[in-house]
Amino acid sequence: MRKYWELMKSQIKLDSAYTIWYWSGTASTILRVFVIYAFWSAVYDNRVEITGIPLSTMLTYVVLATLLSNYSAGVGYELANRVRNGEVAIELMRPYDLMHKLVALDLGTKITSSVRNTLPIIILSFIFIGINLPHTWFAGPLSILSAIIGVFIGAQLDMIIGILAFWVFYIWGLRILRNAILLFFSGALLPISLFPDWLQTVSTFLPFQSIVYVPVAIYTGQITGSDIYFSILMQLVWLVVIFGIIRLLWSFALRRVTIFGG
Amino acid sequence: MVNYYPENREYFEMGCSMIEVRGLTKEYTIVKKSPGLRGAVKGLFVRDYTVKRAVDNINFSINQGELVGYIGANGAGKSTTIKMLSGILTPSSGEVKVNGIIPYQERKKNAQTIGAVFGQRTQLFWDIAVRESYHLLKHIYQIPDKQHKETLEMFIEVLNLGPLLATPVRQLSLGQKMRCELAAAFLHNPSIVYLDEPTIGLDVAVKTRIRAFIREMNKLHNTTVLLTTHDMQDIEEICNRIIIIDEGKVLYDGSLASIKERFGQKRVIHFELDLEGEFTLPAALEGKANVIPGEEEGKISLSFSSKEMNAADVISAVLGEYRARDLTIADPKIETIVHEIYERGV
Amino acid sequence: MVRYARLYWEFFKMHIKVMMEYRIDFLIGILSVFLIQGTSIFFVAIVFDHIEALHGWTFYQILFIYGIAQTGRALEFIFFDNLWVLGQNYIRPGQFDRILIRPVNPLFHVLADRVQADGVGQVLMGLIVLITAMVNLPIEWGISELLLLVLMIVSSGAIFMAVNLFFASLSFWIVDSIPIMGAVFTLSDFTRYPMSIYNRSVKFVLTWLIPYGFTAFYPATLFIENSEYTMIGLLSPVVAIISVTIAYQVWKKGLKAFSSTGS
Structure with missing residues (x-):
């Protein structure tokens, strides 16, 4: 455990060193929040609510969803690169579990960006856009818990893409494909409750809404009461299932490394 | 500095030599960074510069067909000199003329007459088959079809490239890649070729083949070669003259025979x-x-x-x-x- | 000029050959890009399920703006995408030296080094969106309107390219400007929607500083009646020419800086 902790800390230090990436990333996010604000304000022109959601709740949803969707990527690309250039064989000789190491590095990056990027932007959004506080006092901590599970699900899904690099050469295409699916079905663009009915049904059978929609909807009150606990339970089920799939794929992939040399 | 080539002076003045370098100097300014946040804030307003002279008042001239070893420790200024000769860098002061052209002023014209191998950096196109790279180079250098075909056939034989032509560059081993690189550098029949560490990391068989190829090209086309290397054997087998530089200054310029006699x-x-x-x-x-x-x-x-x-x-x-x-x-x-x-x- | 056209063709043929070797990957790429563009359209469609107009703009008018931006950006994506990696793939690893010892224009060489075939997916999606909008809008489409539209799309692509070239050239001074390029590119999100929904300072920036407004919205207003804008869209080709000129000057300045520091 200790070594993964150290790996994570080293990643935090590394990320903190790249100031130009930090400022550019923050600027990008602020610009995106700005577009979202202008767009939804225009949507609510002369309108009090859409499907029962008032403007302030909608803005709260889309801003938080945009911020949270920044975390839905993981280290799949890192892994894919290492597979592509053959480093994976070297990594496998080192005294740690490569998957755990990558997760530790990823956590490091995510912790850095939540402190330096997300938190300030949330505060700015409270002040300038007037986003709401959590729906109920209890929804606050539950949505944070749900968001953490969601981030783990996103990171694990990303890992699948990375492992596929053992079989597929052109991982960039798969990544874009994943981005497209995620952007839409995670609820990063708008609440899934606005989807047409058939699409809402499809979405409940997919893991993607656990990544963004569930935590943010708990916060804004689209999901209430005992539905909250059910949704979090579903998130946990998905996490376990995806983790199982990854371990299975990984063991196939390792067999491939040992036979073909990566 | 001892000049063992008094006759060079005449060449120099007549402008007949291939490469003329006079008082060539390259300085880099390096910004000093103070540590910590205070340093960073301070750096926004006041900046301390140090000036580093990578090449310091160098003079030499090289005639057509000479095979020159350009020697010095890492950071002695070898690469900086070659970059100035090939038009990548502009000198801080001094004159440089290659084939009568000032490289940094007429970079493209100069590029047409030079070839280069820069150590581990590839000249070829990474993702595509070697044959395709040569095809593209033919168009880039506007080599006539007939000449291209003949040259390539000869290179394929001398460097034994036949089995490599269909392979993408990224799949080649170091030795295979270097053979392909050399062919790419000589493909348009340049009058001058700069070779920066062409044999680094290669096994003896490949080194021998590469040295033979360089000599062969020199004999056939009277190609001028400027070679940097740490391998004494390269110098012995290829060069007839060496220039030694240290900390940007020329320490020795003369024939290999006389330095061997002395040292x-x-x-x-x-x-x-x-x-x-x-x-x-x-x-x-x-x-x-x-x-x-x-x-x-x-x-x-x-x-x-x-x-x-x-x-x-x-x-x-x-x-x-x-x-x-x-x-x-x-x-x-x-x-x-x-x-x-x-x-x-x- | 002829020489460069011929040379580009040689590069292009070679890229096609490589793509044919990785056919499956190529298809995945096109499909993915197609889908990710589709999601944005789908998003707008869902929103319009619940409203009739966005600040007075109808669904098809918004699709029309979107279509121009997508198609213009797709042209840029296919042919000029390599600018993104100028720092990462050329300057940082020292590969730019290789470009400089070749007897061709270095910008040409960098651009010719890549053709982004995935952009075909984006062109397809852009055209689908554009044609859907064109059919559903009450505009008479004659030859002159179509030619004007093509001119606008080409200008749009040129503006996208110019902005990228400008910020990519900063790599000559700071080694890798990709994060800055990314942040600036986020601004192009603004162009998907009518500019009238933004406040004055945003409009000013997108019109006169980073002219993304001319990549879709202003050109679109030329074809849409009753918009409060009349002729500003005609400036698009002029803006494109000016932007490309400025960006190329910055590139040349960057080259000069590079040749004096070599880093």
Whole structure:
């Protein structure tokens, strides 16, 4: 455990060193929040609510969803690169579990960006856009818990893409494909409750809404009461299932490394 | 600096030489960064610069068909010189003319007449088959079809490229890649070729083939070659003249034969001694051997000329006063010669 | 000029050959890009399920703006995408030296080094969106309107390219400007929607500083009646020419800086 902790800390230090990436990333996010604000304000022109959601709740949803969707990527690309250039064989000789190491590095990056990027932007959004506080006092901590599970699900899904690099050469295409699916079905663009009915049904059978929609909807009150606990339970089920799939794929992939040399 | 080529001066003035370099200097300004946040804030307003002279007032001239070894330690200014000769860098001061062209002013025109291999950086196109790379180079350099075909056929034979042509560059081994690189550098029949460490990391068979190829090209087309290397064997087998630089200055410029005459008898013996205190040169070796201190405690190297002494005498003189754990007799290395020249002058 | 056209063709043929070797990957790429563009359209469609107009703009008018931006950006994506990696793939690893010892224009060489075939997916999606909008809008489409539209799309692509070239050239001074390029590129999100929904300072920036407004919205207003804008869209080709000129000057300045520091 200790070594993964150290790996994570080293990643935090590394990320903190790249100031130009930090400022550019923050600027990008602020610009995106700005577009979202202008767009939804225009949507609510002369309108009090859409499907029962008032403007302030909608803005709260889309801003938080945009911020949270920044975390839905993981280290799949890192892994894919290492597979592509053959480093994976070297990594496998080192005294740690490569998957755990990558997760530790990823956590490091995510912790850095939540402190330096997300938190300030949330505060700015409270002040300038007037986003709401959590729906109920209890929804606050539950949505944070749900968001953490969601981030783990996103990171694990990303890992699948990375492992596929053992079989597929052109991982960039798969990544874009994943981005497209995620952007839409995670609820990063708008609440899934606005989807047409058939699409809402499809979405409940997919893991993607656990990544963004569930935590943010708990916060804004689209999901209430005992539905909250059910949704979090579903998130946990998905996490376990995806983790199982990854371990299975990984063991196939390792067999491939040992036979073909990566 | 000793110029063993007094006739060069005439060439220089007549403008007939291939490469002319006069008072060439390249300075870099390096911004000093103070540590910490205060330093960063301070850096926004006041900046401290240090000026580093990578190349310092260099003069030489190279005639067509010469095979010149350009030698120096890492960071001595070799690459910077070559970058100025090939038009990548603009000199801070001084003159440089290649084929009568000032490279940094007419970069494209200069590029048409030069070829280059820059160590590990590839000239070829990474993702595509070698054959396709050569095809593209043909169009980039506007090589006539017939000439391209003939040259390529010859290269395929001399460098044994046949089996490699269909392979993408990224799948080639280091030695295979370097053979393909060389062919790419010579493909448009350039009058000058710059080779930066062309044999680094290669096995003996490939090195031999590469050296033979360079000599062959020189013989066929009278191609001028400027070669940087750390491999003495490269110099011995390819070059007829060497230029040694250190800290941006030319230390030696002359024929290989004469430097070998002066320093070729140089031998070095590395000792690993059980030392108590400082090492002092035994009296018998005073004035005849030179001490090169090693990096670790107890490691000492002695250089001497085999004209004046033989190795056995040196060893027995040292063993007379010290206990040795180990010793090795080394071949004369170009680094040693450079070191020697740097320490004592030519 | 002819020489460069011919040379580009040689590069292009070679890229096609490589793509044919990785056919499956190529298809995945096109499909993915197609889908990710589709999601944005789908998003707008869902929103319009619940409203009739966005600040007075109808669904098809918004699709029309979107279509121009997508198609213009797709042209840029296919042919000029390599600018993104100028720092990462050329300057940082020293590969730019290789470009400089070749007897061709270095910008040409960098651009010719890549053709982004995935952009075909984006062109397809852009055209689908554009044609859907064109059919459903009450505009008479004659030859002159179509030619004007093509001119607008080409200008749009040129503006996208110019902005990228400008910020990519900063790599000559700071080694890798990709994060800055990314942040600036986020601004192009603004162009998907009518500019009238933004406040004055945003409009000013997108019109006169980073002219993304001319990549879709202003050109679109030329074809849409009753918009409060009349002729500003005609400036698009002029803006494109000016932007490309400025960006190329910065590139040349960057080259000069590079040749004096070499880093």
